[in-house]
Amino acid sequence: MRIVRLIFIGALVSGCSATFKQNVLQEPNTKLVRGKSVAIATPANGWYGKKEYSDSGRMTAIATRAAFARFTNTSVISIGCRDLACLRNHTSGPFDYYVVPEILHWEDRATEWSGLPDKIDVKIMVYDGTGKEMGSTLISGRSKWATFDGDHPQDLLPEPLNSYVETLY
Secondary structure (H helix, E strand, C coil): CHHHHHHHHHHHHHCCCCEEEEEEEECCCCCCCCCCCEEEECCCCEEECCEEECCHHHHHHHHHHHHHHCCCCCEEEECCCCCHHHHHHHCCCCCCEEEEEEEEEEECCCHHHHCCCCEEEEEEEEEECCCCEEEEEEEEEECCCCCCCCCCHHHHCHHHHHHHHHHHC
């Protein structure tokens, strides 16, 4: 009986944490300078199958801004821009850095009752003021299966984004 309880507790604890992976696509060739200005694009909303997750692009931009805000006083989210060309041409003035997030996968599941985890894949590309790519990464997240409070894919963003942005500075 004691062994059964230990196995149950072990299974419960192992399912209580989200997992993250970060796949660096291009190593930063130089560190970003603290305090410099950052413009952040708002990616297109994420999809899974035929379902579009409204506001997922905006939530991704907000999470990205929060990660960069720890290192700069001037970070702006450009709601109408999804790519570098738009950011450079339609933001208010030149910026020192441009960040372009792209949602590759966004899956919001009813994990509480189905046991299927939420999943995200978000690509983050960072450019200098001239438009030269400084670094990029692919962040993947998967929610815990033992969730009782209704986690969502956007809850998977802050931890890996903060970790990646720290490596840039």
